[in-house]
């Protein structure tokens with residue numbers, strides 16, 4: 118089932134059972150689901166099958182970052198399992214992203230392919246420590262343009278950069294934004310955060326929400342509150 122909701126719920130759980138327990142409370146008409154490194158490393162492709170069987174579209178978030186041939190093969194493997202979207206790190210460069218996009222096209226695989234710019238857990242000081250001394254916004258802009266020119270359908274960025282990227286890369290270029298924090302939630306390890314409503318208004322096309330829902334005392338209540346905020 119496809120949904121018009123911008124919400125992607127991150128199933129960051131340590132077991133297939135825990136992830137499916139949450140998925141069974143959710144509705145594929147109301148959100149998509151994200152499977153990340155922890156869950157996929159524990160469960161393998163079984164989780165994708167289980168979520169697809171329940172009617173969900175799945176974003177497989179494994180953030181591939183390797184030589185072009187390896188990443189192209191990994192992206193193909195993900196797409197052949199029917200996932201809605203998969204991601205790579207834009208820092209892997211043009212040839213890596215192009216190889217991945219070309220591999221999907223050669224096999225007529227419709228899975229969306231996006232690239233992570235600068236992780237939402239990082240601030241300018243973190244970036245500087247890795248040797249990137251330009252302003253954080255500039256680095257996000259540079260990587261987003263490179264991703265677009267390398268055939269990506271969009272990027273992962275923080276909602277704080279979504280407006281800037283809508284201007285430079287177009288409204289249709291996907292801006293998938295984690296670091297979403299409703300007012301009732303803690304920031305946790307995220308640095309560049311925004312509320313759901315502000316993120317959508319800023320130009321995010323999809324909002325990735327994990328702990329504010331999955332770790333809430335009442336996850337469905339938290340999701341209802343986020344949806345209510347978005348529909349105001």
Ligand SMILES: O=C(O)c1cc(=O)[nH]c(=O)n1[C@@H]1O[C@H](COP(=O)(O)O)[C@@H](O)[C@H]1O
Nearest residue numbers: 127153178235236237273295325326327328
């Ligand atoms: O690619 C991602 O999904 C991602 C990129 C990024 O820059 N920041 C980021 O938080 N994420 C993922 O988005 C989710 C955010 O979860 P919460 O911080 O719990 O809402 C996690 O699963 C992260 O792995």
